[in-house]
Amino acid sequence: MGLLKTAVNPFATMGLEVSMKMKNQMKTMLKNEILTVEFYGELDNTSTFQYKERLADIIDRNAKLKLVILDFRYVSFIDSSGLGLIFGRYNQLASRQGQLVICSANNHILKLLKMSGMTKVIDIYDDATTAKGVLNR
Amino acid sequence: MNKMDLRFSARIENEPFARTAMAAFITPLNPTVEEIMEIKTLVAEAVSNAIIHGYNYDDTKYVYVKATLLSAHELEIVIQDYGVGIENIEKAREACFTTRPDQERSGMGFTIMQSLSDSLNINSILGLGTKLTIKKTLATVLEEVK
Numbered sequence: 453m454g455l456l457k458t459a460v461n462p463f464a465t466m467g468l469e470v471s472m473k474m475k476n477q478m479k480t481m482l483k484n485e486i487l488t489v490e491f492y493g494e495l496d497n498t499s500t501f502q503y504k505e506r507l508a509d510i511i512d513r514n515a516k517l518k519l520v521i522l523d524f525r526y527v528s529f530i531d532s533s534g535l536g537l538i539f540g541r542y543n544q545l546a547s548r549q550g551q552l553v554i555c556s557a558n559n560h561i562l563k564l565l566k567m568s569g570m571t572k573v574i575d576i577y578d579d580a581t582t583a584k585g586v587l588n589r
Numbered sequence: 590m591n592k593m594d595l596r597f598s599a600r601i602e603n604e605p606f607a608r609t610a611m612a613a614f615i616t617p618l619n620p621t622v623e624e625i626m627e628i629k630t631l632v633a634e635a636v637s638n639a640i641i642h643g644y645n646y647d648d649t650k651y652v653y654v655k656a657t658l659l660s661a662h663e664l665e666i667v668i669q670d671y672g673v674g675i676e677n678i679e680k681a682r683e684a685c686f687t688t689r690p691d692q693e694r695s696g697m698g699f700t701i702m703q704s705l706s707d708s709l710n711i712n713s714i715l716g717l718g719t720k721l722t723i724k725k726t727l728a729t730v731l732e733e734v735k
Contacts, residue, residue, distance in 0.1 A: 496637075498604065531701070532696075532697040564701065567704055568685075568697050
């Protein structure tokens, strides 16, 4: 027994621990014409549709929005439906004065964003505070 | 040869189940976190395609997921539906092409599957269904310094 590998919880490294405890959800905060959106858990086909409807509605009803920050700090998984959500909101804002940025994306999310070409048009920041600074530039 | 077979209703809430089951199946291969994320994404894209496009959310139908360990580091995943089939495979492979622009889909499914896998084979017959065969080789850990 002594020679066995140190016992590692296989799920700990898989993002499963996070996703099992954490219900998929989205929190939105509006302050000074900045909308911060925090996603929790997994952005997949089971969750993105509701988020899309909710966000599209909030953006529509706040015509003065200058900046939308999508915060991925608590996201453990994303697929093409998540990319669709991001790009949809980008297009929604592009038709007016607002700007959309992304922050706290992990390596996997960054990889998919690059693959989709989104990184060419959407700015990515390390955290929400840095992202807010975009308005002062 | 280690094998795994899954069959489940074409309900979208079964997609997270399929990708999580696949992640658990490959755990003995000692994959990296990155490899697990890539494989989960591959399964997510293929299974949601089957449910959304193949079956148009008809949950009386079934999606089939098979995994075979071809060798210690070679994984083959087959995802199959008996749905409508793909009209134009070349078009489906194109980035940002979607047959459902109304649903705000990114059209990135096949692009993602192609770039995250070592090979992606698409077999589809209109009216009969679609079978995707994905191969993915995991990196071999040569040495672990502790």
